[in-house]
Amino acid sequence: MPSERASEREPGRLSAPRPSLGRRLRGRQDVNLWFWVFVGPFVIGLVVFVYVPIVWSIYLSFFNAYNTVTPTEFVGAGNYLDMLRDPAFRSSLLTFVAFAVFIVPTTFVISLGAALLVARTRVMQSFFRSVFFLPTACSYVVAALIWKMSIFSGIRSGLANAVLGWFGIDSVPWLSLADPPWYWLVIVTARLWLQVGFYMILFLAGIQRISPTLYEAAAIDGAEGWKVFRHITFPQLRATSTAVLLLLLVNAFQAFDEFYNILSTFGTYPPYARPPLVYLYYTALGSGQDFGHGSAGAVILTLIIAIVAVVQGRVLRLGDRGE
Amino acid sequence: MAIVRSRKQSRVVGWARYSALVVAALLFLVPFYLLVRSAFMREQDLGSPDFHWLPPVWETSNLTGLFDNPAIPMARSLLNSGLIAVTQTVGVLVISGLAGYGLARIPYRWSNTVFYSIVATLLIPAAVTFVPSFVLVSTLGWISTLRGLIIPGLFQALATFLFRQFFLGFPKEIEEAAFIDGLGYWGTFWRIVVPNSLGFVAAIGTITFIGTWNAFLWPLVIGRDQESWTVQIALSTFLTAQSVQVSQLFMAALVAIFPLLLMFLFLQRWIVEGVERTGIAGD
Numbered sequence: 256m257p258s259e260r261a262s263e264r265e266p267g268r269l270s271a272p273r274p275s276l277g278r279r280l281r282g283r284q285d286v287n288l289w290f291w292v293f294v295g296p297f298v299i300g301l302v303v304f305v306y307v308p309i310v311w312s313i314y315l316s317f318f319n320a321y322n323t324v325t326p327t328e329f330v331g332a333g334n335y336l337d338m339l340r341d342p343a344f345r346s347s348l349l350t351f352v353a354f355a356v357f358i359v360p361t362t363f364v365i366s367l368g369a370a371l372l373v374a375r376t377r378v379m380q381s382f383f384r385s386v387f388f389l390p391t392a393c394s395y396v397v398a399a400l401i402w403k404m405s406i407f408s409g410i411r412s413g414l415a416n417a418v419l420g421w422f423g424i425d426s427v428p429w430l431s432l433a434d435p436p437w438y439w440l441v442i443v444t445a446r447l448w449l450q451v452g453f454y455m456i457l458f459l460a461g462i463q464r465i466s467p468t469l470y471e472a473a474a475i476d477g478a479e480g481w482k483v484f485r486h487i488t489f490p491q492l493r494a495t496s497t498a499v500l501l502l503l504l505v506n507a508f509q510a511f512d513e514f515y516n517i518l519s520t521f522g523t524y525p526p527y528a529r530p531p532l533v534y535l536y537y538t539a540l541g542s543g544q545d546f547g548h549g550s551a552g553a554v555i556l557t558l559i560i561a562i563v564a565v566v567q568g569r570v571l572r573l574g575d576r577g578e
Numbered sequence: 579m580a581i582v583r584s585r586k587q588s589r590v591v592g593w594a595r596y597s598a599l600v601v602a603a604l605l606f607l608v609p610f611y612l613l614v615r616s617a618f619m620r621e622q623d624l625g626s627p628d629f630h631w632l633p634p635v636w637e638t639s640n641l642t643g644l645f646d647n648p649a650i651p652m653a654r655s656l657l658n659s660g661l662i663a664v665t666q667t668v669g670v671l672v673i674s675g676l677a678g679y680g681l682a683r684i685p686y687r688w689s690n691t692v693f694y695s696i697v698a699t700l701l702i703p704a705a706v707t708f709v710p711s712f713v714l715v716s717t718l719g720w721i722s723t724l725r726g727l728i729i730p731g732l733f734q735a736l737a738t739f740l741f742r743q744f745f746l747g748f749p750k751e752i753e754e755a756a757f758i759d760g761l762g763y764w765g766t767f768w769r770i771v772v773p774n775s776l777g778f779v780a781a782i783g784t785i786t787f788i789g790t791w792n793a794f795l796w797p798l799v800i801g802r803d804q805e806s807w808t809v810q811i812a813l814s815t816f817l818t819a820q821s822v823q824v825s826q827l828f829m830a831a832l833v834a835i836f837p838l839l840l841m842f843l844f845l846q847r848w849i850v851e852g853v854e855r856t857g858i859a860g861d
C-alpha cells in the first residue's frame with residue numbers, strides 16, 4: 256500500500272519494477288533492520304559498559320589482582336572468604352545497618368508529613384512545595400560543605416554551637432570525636448535535608464491519585480483527622496510507600512558522597528563510620544588497587560541488595576494479602 | 579475537601595498546620611541562607627567566635643578572587659561540568675528515546691528478550707558497579723578524560739525503560755496515519771512522535787541534567803588530574819583538604835549550585851514530573 260501512494264505522488268515515474276522492490280524491503284527484514292537502528296546503539300553501549308564490566312569483575316573476583324586487570328593467579332573463592340572474614344568489611348555492613356535504621360524511618364515520616372501538610376494547604380501551596388523541594392538542586396558536596404563548615408563546625412560561630420550557647424550549653428565537637436558519635440547527627444540531617452523534597456513529591460503524587468469520593472464517603476460516616484489518614488489516605492498510599500521504602504533502602508546502601516565529604520579531613524578518612532561503598536572505594540581504588548578483593552566485595556554487596564529487595568517485596572506483599 | 583467540622587476546631591487545625599509549615603520551611607531555608615551569608619563574609623569574620631546573622635562587611639571580592647585564584651581551577655571545572663552535563667543529557671535523551679520507541683513500537687521477534695535483558699540491569703545498583711566500570715575505563719586508557727566521564731554514563735537503562743513505557747501509551751492512531759503517509763519508522767518518530775512528547779522529554783532531560791551536574795562518585799574515580807575535575811570534585815578536594823579560604827569555598831559552592839537554582843526557578847514543573855516518573859518506576 257505505501258508503494259501505491261508513492262506512485263500516486265510521483266506520476267512521472269514508471270512504477271512497474273519499483274513496488275516489488277519496495278515491498279521486498281518492507282518485509283520482515285525491514286522490521287528487523289529498523290529495530291536495530293533504534294535499539295542497537297543503546298544495546299551496544301549497555302553490553303560494553305554494563306555487561307562486560309560485570310562479567311569481567313566476577314572473573315577478577317576469583318583472582319589475585321593487585322594493580323592489574325589481567326591477572327594470572329587463580330585463588331578460587333579466596334577473595335570472597337577474605338572479605339567475609341575481614342572485620343572492616345563486616346563493620347561496613349553494620350555501619351550501613353545503623354545508618355539505615357536512622358535514615359529510612361525519619362525520611363519516610365518527614366516526607367509523608369510534609370506531603371500531607373502541603374496537600375491540605377490552599378494558600379501558598381506551591382511556595383511551600385518549592386521550599387521543601389529546593390534542596391534537591393543541591394549536591395551532596397555542597398550540603399556537606401554547609402553542614403561541616405557552617406552548621407556543625409566545632410567552633411562557637413557554627414550555627415549549632417551558637418544555638419547551644421544561647422542556652423548556656425558548652426560547644427560540642429561534632430565531627431572530631433568518634434565517641435560520642437555526634438557525627439551521625441551531622442550525616443543523617445544532611446541527607447534528610449537533601450532527600451525529603453524528592454520523596455515528598457512522590458507522596459504528593461500518590462495523594463493526588465486518591466479518589467475524592469473516598470473522602471466524601473468518610474466525611475458522611477463522620478470520620479475526620481487521624482481516622483481519615485489511618486483508614487483512607489495511608490492504605491491508598493501503599494504502592495507509593497512500598498516504592499519509597501525500597502528507594503530509601505537502596506539509596507542508603509549506596510551512601511558515599513556525604514560520608515566521604517563530611518568525615519574525611521586533610522585527605523584521610525577515619526577508620527570508623529565507613530559504609531560499604533566507602534570501604535570498597537578505599538579497597539579497590541586506594542593505594543593498593545586491589546581489584547580482586549574489590550570485585551568480590553562488589554559482588555557480595557550486589558547479592559545483599561538483591562536479597563533485601565526481594566525480601567522486602569515479599570514481606571510487603573504478604574501484608575497486602577493479609578488485609 | 580468536604581469534611582464537615584465545627585468552625586472553631588477547623589480554625590485551630592488550620593493555624594497549627596500553617597505554623598508547622600512555616601517553621602519547617604524556615605528550617606529548610608537555613609542552609610541556603612548560611613551558604614549565601616558565608617559566601618559574602620570576610621575570612622576573619624567567619625573565623626571569629628561570634629555568630630553573625632549577616633556579614634559585618636559584605637565581601638564581594640570572594641567572587642572575583644575565586645576566578646583569579648590560580649590554586650582553584652574554578653573556570654575549568656565549571657566548563658567541564660557544563661560540557662559533561664549537556665552532552666550526557668542530550669546523549670541519554672537521543673539514545674534512550676530511540677531505544678524506548680523501538681522497544682515499544684517495532685514488532686521485532688526478540689523485542690521482549692532484549693527488553694528483559696535491559697530491565698535486568700536495573701536490579702544492579704549503579705554505585706556497586708563502579709569498581710568493574712573503573713577497570714574497563716582504565717583499560718581503555720580513559721582515566722582523566724572527558725570521554726571517560728561522559729561515555730559510560732550515556733547508557734541509562736532506567737531512561738530507556740521510562741521512554742518505552744511512555745511510548746506504549748502514545749496514541750497509536752496518529753502514528754499509523756503518519757506511517758501510511760510513507761514516513762516510515764524513522765520519519766514517524768522524529769516528525770510526529772518527538773514533537774508531541776516534548777513534555778516528557780523535558781522531564782527526563784531536567785532530571786538527567788541535575789543528576790549529572792551533581793554526580794560525585796564516578797567523577798571522583800575517573801577525574802584524577804586537575805584538568806578533568808568537575809566542579810563537585812574541585813569543591814570536594816578543597817573541602818576535605820581545607821586548603822583554601824573558607825569564605826571562598828562557600829562562594830565556589832554558591833557558584834556551583836547557581837545553574838541548578840535557575841533551573842528550579844524556571845523549569846520546576848518538568849523537574850517535578852521527572853521525579854514522579856523516575857521515582858514511581860521503583861515499583
